[in-house]
Amino acid sequence: MRIYRLLLHLYPASFRADYGEEMAAIFRVRLRDAGRAARVALWIAALREVIVNAPAVHWDILKQDLRFTARTLGRARGFALTAIMVTALGVGANTAAFSVADFVLFRSLAFPDPDRLVRLCEGPRTGGGWGCMNQLSPANFRDLKAMSTSFDDIGAFGNDAVNLVGGGEPRRLASARVAPEVFAILGVPPALGRALQAGDEDTGAVVIGHGLWQSAFGGDAGVLGRTISLNGGPYTIVGVMPPTFYFPSRESQLWTVLRLRQDDFEDRANNFIEAVGRLKHGVAFEQARTELEVLAARLARDYPATNAETGVSVFRMRDNMSPRFRVMLTALGGATLCLLLLTCANLANLLLARAAARERELAVRAALGAGEERLVRQLITESVILTLAGGAAGVALAAASVPFFSSLVPPTLPIATQPGVDARVLGLAALFTALTAVGFGLFPAVRAARRTGFDALRDSARAGGGRKQRVRAVLVTVEVAMSVILLITSGLLIRAVWRVQAIDPGFTPASVLTLKTALPRPKYDSPVRRNEFYQRVLTGVRALPGVQSAGFTSGLPMVVTGLITGVEIPGEEVRNYRTNGVSHRWVTPQYFRSMGIPLLRGRDLDDGDTGDRAWVAVVSASFVDRFWPGQDPIGKTFRHRDATRTVVGVVGNVKVRGLERTSEPQMYLPAPQIPEAQPAQFDPKDLVIRHAGQSAALVSAVRQIIRAADPEQPISNVRTLEEVLAGETASRRAQLHVLGVLAVVAVLLAGVGIYGLLAYTVSQRSQEIGVRLALGAEPSRVGRMIFADGMRLALLGIVPGVLAAYAAGRAMSALLFGIAPGDPATFAAGVGVALLMTLAGSLVPALRAVRVTPMSVLRAE
């Protein structure tokens, strides 16, 4: 019989309480009447019966509770909507933030066994920095590859960009040249056809990415074997990679074979390739790094002229991103967790308030025979329904907001711009919903049901239930603390962004249009031909209405951060160009005017600076400071790539490397004076146009001019210089926007929390207030009393909030760009806003308290 009673526990407690005894009695009678053999059958039947009926009874009750919930929530629509929205905010913000963080920081890359993939570059011997510090020279790469024992294989590759002609507009595509073994190292099979392999070196084989396959070839399976024109040369498509294949970065859309000629190996300072390797099974990353560092030291000993300062930079493929992103995402995760805590507190407060309001209803139901279990169950159903609805809305919110996070995904990682909504994301959402539901939906439900019974019936509105008030007060202080943390940390980040934006980039970005049109080799091998093209385009563009000036450069600052070279100053010993490099650009006349880079001394480059005249250069003020401090640089000479140049002008410094980094001194050389056989990467290709008026009309006119000069020339990266500059602070601003929104929401929620609690207090204490007023208390004193209550709550939250904000500020000092984590102005502003919010939240309840009249209270009794 005891076993049977245990079985009955599968039924809901309320059902068991009603019918358990009778069911047990019936079973006992049957057991008594049955013979030995029949007893076994009886037990089996009983077991089967419980298994079928118990879930059915649960389901019946659930249906009943759901109907009841729909009815009660339908009556309390405002409450239901608020609760759902609050939950959606907490769940949505956290799901979005943690999906992005998981995507960037933890999720495996889309390669087989991705943890064994390692990138290899050159770097300073002293180490430091992240990612690929300097590219490799083929000779150093060859030696490292031959000597190292940690890898299954290492393959070289180089980033490239090609002009694709055929099939619509000519276009400029980011691509990579890869050694044939690279595809084998990565291990991703092509979606169609084959990957590049040994023997492809001289065949003109090309593998294209899924995106290009879709956009240029309409996803046609017959694309294999088709011939396309890249930089004017014929290539045959041999394979299509799957959509998740990104290498070396997100932008690369096609892959050709990297061919290294004999003379590429001659100069160890000629570094232009990178490498990817696959660690042998059982070889740890640190082990491989140590080995490579030893090998680099050996090369430095053997080739001191070029390698004395050269080390390696080795990093996991997964880690190819600025550490700033990690801090940013961590900060964001912290912020959304704050919001989750806040929304939970708010939700708990809402539910407690509602439970308080329903106390009498629950008590009546309990008195009419509903058991505690049944009431708890009903309340839990209500909480669960609310949080589930909130969770679903949260997923929608997360899906909608994830795109705003895409600038927090480092462009250097071989992953998509944003995570898709998949099982992992939904799992996260479910987790956050469950956290909300369990922590803050169930707790008030259980609490409320416990309090039913006679206490509640006996209590009229007179006694406010002191304990519950305290719980709610604690919840409100938590809300205040969270909002203070969010306010102060976003304030610190706002200050940091302001500081970064206040940095002078060295040029004037307003009203400048830029676009890229790179001349392909070998078609434009001849410098004369290239200069003809520049002349035709510039003459045409300068004649357009509204155009003030136009010029070409090898690379826009902040977009092209490299192009670092070395110069020799007569009379000084040779300086190592790795530590003493200068940034250089080949430009046409009017480049400085178009960019708004001020000419400080001497003259601009002009049409007279041709290849057959004296070779000249314009340098930046920082260049002068480094090589001729305190001297007049005009007329000074230096050597660059075996040519002597004379300085004819000095211009202002430009933040070539970006606003937040130190930039090398700059040097500008006239485009017609490019040495023969210089690789195409130095060619002027970015067109800069300063104009008055709308840039939209300008673009099509410029397109026509370029097409007239060469109909096969692609035009890409059309944007204003302001957009280029904005790109510098995009990830900061994205994070700030998110954090800012979170802070605003936090303040609103906390304000509502304070308001709700005080309003409740006033309604509970209205009788006491009425008595006080009747005994002659000043109404203003009563108002002040309510205000004081609000302020006490606020201060209890502000103090821990300020402390936590300071700790958070220190943790993210890497993002603060020199703003102190304890910046007094920011803290004052944050606390000020919190106090204002408290004032606003207490205003209405205080007014209501002042308006209480003794008569109204007595009437209510």
Next chain:
Amino acid sequence: MHSANTDAESLLPLPSATFHILVALADEDRHGYAVIKDVAARTDGALRLSPGTLYRSIERMLEQGLIRETSSRPAKDMDDERRRYYRITPFGRAVAMAEARRLAQMLALARASGLAPRKA
């Protein structure tokens, strides 16, 4: 807790256990075990309701207002103190009759097409 829905037709067709319980309660108030025994007797032992099915049905029928628990007890000597007695409500009677009508119509249809014998 009365069901908001008092339209007899909307509950049709009735689950067979529900119908049998209504039939068992049609002539007198009974407790649970008596219902089981009555149903078994009427069906010549063909339908033996299990306690779980019985009380689950009763719970739902109470909810729907087909039956109610009765406080008036039968004669003292027949009473069993611990047991709950159930009585059919007028609404329950209406629903049972509606169901019986429905079954009769079905049977007529079956007869008309020769799927059932002309007369029992």
